[in-house]
Amino acid sequence: MGKRIKFRGRKLIKKDLKNLINLALKKLCVLEKINYKEFDFNVEVPPKNIKADYATNVCLVGARYFKKSPKILSEELKNILLSEDIDFINSKKESKIFINIKNITCLGQGFLNFDLDLSSFLYSFLYFYNNKEYYFFNNDDKFKKILLEFVSANPTGPLHIGHARGAAIGDSLSRLLKKKGHIVETEYYVNNAGNQMNILKESLEIRYRQVLGEKIDFPENHYMGDYITEIARDLYEEKRIKDYKQIDFKTIILNKMLDIIKSELKRFNVEIDNWFFETKILEKDSSGTNDLDRVMKILEDKNLIKDIDGAKWLNTAEFSEDDKDRVIIRKDGRPTYFASDIAYHENKYIRNYDLMIDIWGADHHGYVPRIKASMEYLGNDKEKLHIILYQLVSLIRDGEKVAMSTRKGEFISLVEVLEEVGLDATRFFLLMRSTDNPIEFDLSLAKKSTNENPVFYIEYAHARIHSIMKNFYNEFHEYNGFIFDKIEDKYLSILEKNLNQEEDISIIKTLISFKEILNFAERDFSPHYITTYLLDLAGKFHNYYNKYKIIDKANSNKTLSRILLIKEIAFVIKNGLEILGITAPESM
RNA sequence: GCGUCUGUAGCUCAGUUGGAUAGAGCAACUGCCUUCUAAGCAGUGGGUCGGGGGUUCGAAUCUCUCCAGACGCACCA
Structure with missing residues (x-):
């Protein structure tokens, strides 16, 4: 004696039930002579101890609205839902019968529990089996143009497992968003203009001179990784140039590092569409200005920049969440990293995306308020910029934490992890946890071929x-x-x-x-x-x-x-x- | 000191817009291979959801406070 409800189209059980309940609410409003106003309620799978297929809290939520106890409301709604005089049929054209209610019970403080006939599920099964691509992935054509920026590691060495977490999240989101019909671009921002680049260049230069036989102490704060020595050696083997001053170490090391990073990402099954160089922000155009100049002018015109001791500060404290003002042009006239980052993000806005997602390690969280503030100052909608922060990854082997210090080149690279545990396990382990939680990446476990893994x-x-x-x-x-x-x-x-x-x-x-x-x-x-x-x-x-x-x-x-x-x-x-x-x- | 995140079973963690008796894997114990892949399945034990207050019909979830941990508070990137 079930009640068959017909709905046209592509809604499945939960949504159908929700629509059905809404219709019953309307009916109740007519009976009670009150104005129907939509309110939010759930249709969920009940806990195991309740023998029903779906449950709704509509009576608990609606009790105040109808000025009745949830219990009484649930009895009334139940009767309406089961009554034959209401015709919920909504099928002008071809109709599919999706819901076949076997029974409704009122339990607890006012939950309505639905018992559905087997046919409801089989109709649904048939529907999504035949329309899988559409059912699972369609987004009602509400697609957006989205930019995803991730990894963006300084090109100073091989990627490590922390970068890999950002890469896995970014790449996976890109795949998901594309599947849902969005237009997605992925981007890697290359910091090739700052101080780190100079130090990197010098590191190579010194290694090269050492290869030539010069006795030079390697400075403390330079990049000590063996890969630089190898590059220096290869460079000498290739060209045999004795006068090191003829060599453009900067270009060589940058290209070499980018080649390495690109091949590592490729191996990690991550695709980057755009490689955006910091130097692009600083390139002068025909009028003699660059992106940074233009941004500075807007900020100065808005009186948001002040000079203190010859340096230029952006007033982020007063109008934003940031706790203090920030230097953007140093005393010596060189822009800070923050300055080019403002110009870079402004450039993203100019490229006109509906949504820009940045994926950062959580150690950069303090940076969020100032970048958001600067975007607001430039007249951009800061809601369009979404920053995902992910916590650190530590490696565990045989129950022991593996020591990782990015300094001195003491770290296990992404490639080493890939070689040890394989691509699939690496990606899965990095995607398994919410971004708010740190990951303990158990190398021994990731290698196992049992159900522990x-x-x-x-x-x-x-x-x-x-x-x-x-x-x-x-x-x-x-x-x-x-x-x-x-x-x-x-x-x-x-x-x-x-x-x-x-x-x-x-x-x-x-x-x-x-x-x-x-x-x-x-x-x-x-x-x-x-x-x-x-x-x-x-x-x-x-x-x-x-x-x-x-x-x-x-x-x-x-x-x-x-x-x-x-x-x-x-x-x-x-x-x-x-x-x-x-x-x-x-x-x- | 200020800020962000975290605290759930012995361990590693899920828990979606607040919902009914809080879940999984591992570890421990017990069963299941002449039967489609045992790289698997079933069962048992294990919890004051860090502590305390508040909001609510109802809180692991929201709020306040305290405790503990991680990270961040540069004219570095």
């Missing part, structure tokens, strides 16, 4: 499904070449007979929610929701695999139904991993 656990689920598919084609020759890209409506009755276990429904619910997970990840710029979700889904699959035999030679309908289910699991795992930049192997 989450990335193997997920990949194994995917490989297993492919292995089952292979067996399926062997057992059922008549389906060779059949790819199951669509389920026809007539199969619904078959599904109803064969996907009716608790686990079937639980997996279908989990599959439906992939869309939600992607939306959360997009909203919070947090790929780690996806890692958690995939672990859950993989767990449900492994459990299912052990409990039920997918292939049953004597029952082709049962086999086909289960094949469709696991094919959809494979689709979601593959796409989830793709967003993380991780491969989904077909065999292991």
